[in-house]
Amino acid sequence: MSQCNQQGSARNGPSGASPKTSSFRHRYLNGWPLFWLFVLPMTGFMFHAASAYDLASPEGVSQMIGYSVRWSVPFIYAVVAASALPVLFPSEASRWCLRNRRYLGLVFAVAMAWQGAFIFIISNLHTGYYYEEVYYLRDELEGSSGYLFLAAMVFTSFRFGRQFVSSAQWKVLHRCGVYFLWAYPFSVYWWNLYYYGNPDTIDYVYYWAGFLAFASRIMAWAKRRSRIASSAGTPGASAARTSPLLRALGILLVIAALSASATGGLWREAVSGFLLAPQWSANLELWLPFWPLEPFLPLIGLGLGLWCVTGGLHVAPPEQRRSAHLASSS
Numbered sequence: 001m002s003q004c005n006q007q008g009s010a011r012n013g014p015s016g017a018s019p020k021t022s023s024f025r026h027r028y029l030n031g032w033p034l035f036w037l038f039v040l041p042m043t044g045f046m047f048h049a050a051s052a053y054d055l056a057s058p059e060g061v062s063q064m065i066g067y068s069v070r071w072s073v074p075f076i077y078a079v080v081a082a083s084a085l086p087v088l089f090p091s092e093a094s095r096w097c098l099r100n101r102r103y104l105g106l107v108f109a110v111a112m113a114w115q116g117a118f119i120f121i122i123s124n125l126h127t128g129y130y131y132e133e134v135y136y137l138r139d140e141l142e143g144s145s146g147y148l149f150l151a152a153m154v155f156t157s158f159r160f161g162r163q164f165v166s167s168a169q170w171k172v173l174h175r176c177g178v179y180f181l182w183a184y185p186f187s188v189y190w191w192n193l194y195y196y197g198n199p200d201t202i203d204y205v206y207y208w209a210g211f212l213a214f215a216s217r218i219m220a221w222a223k224r225r226s227r228i229a230s231s232a233g234t235p236g237a238s239a240a241r242t243s244p245l246l247r248a249l250g251i252l253l254v255i256a257a258l259s260a261s262a263t264g265g266l267w268r269e270a271v272s273g274f275l276l277a278p279q280w281s282a283n284l285e286l287w288l289p290f291w292p293l294e295p296f297l298p299l300i301g302l303g304l305g306l307w308c309v310t311g312g313l314h315v316a317p318p319e320q321r322r323s324a325h326l327a328s329s330s
């Protein structure tokens, strides 16, 4: 009952404005018009930048690779956060983001297509430069996997492509693809901050935006779990109440994870050395994307911490999880 009221007031917004009158419902700000609203100016900026750089030189093309991908990054971050935002901050704005997730994803794909075109140019017209300055097996595998995911996701985002996959396959493909395509830029900016030194402002902005985008998913997941745990009479409720030690451990883990996210430069070398010490791990690093996962360790710690805080091993019955999920995402 109280949940219904909460949802009702959230739907109307703090000002009480009806969703029908909200500007987030305006037809130009939703669906395909929204897609074009982003894609057309982006295309203009891309031509403008291309005319400023010397595209006859490999360095100029490389600049365009970086420039085009900077357009794409905010959109993949928005797609990652979209399902979490209405759970954490129920509002017209967060629901707008979720509703338009598909179109934001397609804008990301267009920006990545620009990057793909410049990669094609550099690897075909400046092959020597490409293999000397750009090519590195692991990066190539990471990047190519990213493009394969992207192509499959775009294809199955339309009805003609959707028919080739079952609904379960579609979910797995899109979830894994979104995670992979988020992980790529997030880890690039993490390395820029904590390894290469001399980071630019944009490195900080894109690192923290990527961190917050994924952290919002973890927090939304924890919020759903705690809802289940606090609903009367569930095993989770007792687990949450009777494990102060687990909660304390969880809180410590969360604090450690947040500190680690801001201080990668202090622990990176020691942790990399430790994780890459076994020969099998050092071998994996040569080809396995993202291995040994240094940029992601703080987020893994955050997830573990919130898992402890919200009841640890307690697993709620699937129907409870479903109803809590529906209640929080509606």
Ligand code: HEM
Pocket (backbone or CB within 6 Å): 062, 063, 065, 066, 067, 069, 070, 072, 073, 119, 134, 139, 140, 142, 143, 144, 146, 147, 181, 184, 185, 188
């Ligand atoms: C085989 C595929 C790929 C190749 C060969 C490639 C190549 C490059 C190159 C040469 C740069 C450096 C540009 C410069 O600053 O001079 C770059 C930057 C970057 N790429 Fe890729 N890339 C590939 C796929 C991807 C994918 C799938 C993503 C995922 C979104 C991605 C994300 C980035 C990011 C975030 C940067 C840094 C941009 C910045 O400077 O802010 N790349 N890439």
